Amino acid sequence: MVTRRDMAGWVGGSRRPNAAGRWPGERLGLAQHGPTSMAGWGRRILAVVIDWSIALLISNLWFEGHPLVTLGFYILMQVVLLGLLGTTVGKRIAGIQVVRVGGAMAGPVRVLIRTALWCLVVTPFMVDPDGRGVHDRVAGTVQIRM
Template structure:
């Protein structure tokens, strides 16, 4: 298996935008996000816990060819650490404070790293 490198910020941002748009659409079925702001935020946190925790990808990450894995062993981070990562991501500030490996405080707290996947077909 080839070593996967840290994901570029543009792809990470694109994945986040896709996930955010999906959260807005889903939340609009039961609340107006223009009036009540918290439902899409809760959905984004749940996306991190339920998609990244066991599977390593949100729908946006899958489209952007990214995966969030354990920085220690490359495996899944689990639902609890996905939840921690999601809560800190929702706060935004921890996500923009990054180290040399493009790991935000939310990634460091969850023990995760977002990596770029190779192009399909390889």
């Protein structure tokens, strides 16, 4: 039988400590502020807008703005630049780097997985308490400030 006490405990939430940690990325061993801290949403959105604009510009100049060509150039930029340098033009301007959890370079295979999941559009919005999307969790990556 469910009692008032049981309901009060459930309504009040769990008694376990905050699963997210005190700041985004604490559970991953990231700093609270400055370099190597989690990149905020503003930086991430700015990076996506810049990268997409570059892909759109290329597509408009040489391929009459075909949407699949735009997507293809965006994916190509993500895989090549993130796989080799850990950052894209947009992420560099926004001061973001994509690394594996622990700080090592992500590498082409992880970046390919991350990009494929990112292109499903929904996965970046399904975030964990640290603010990492499904695409970053599956690939084992994190976006940090440079």
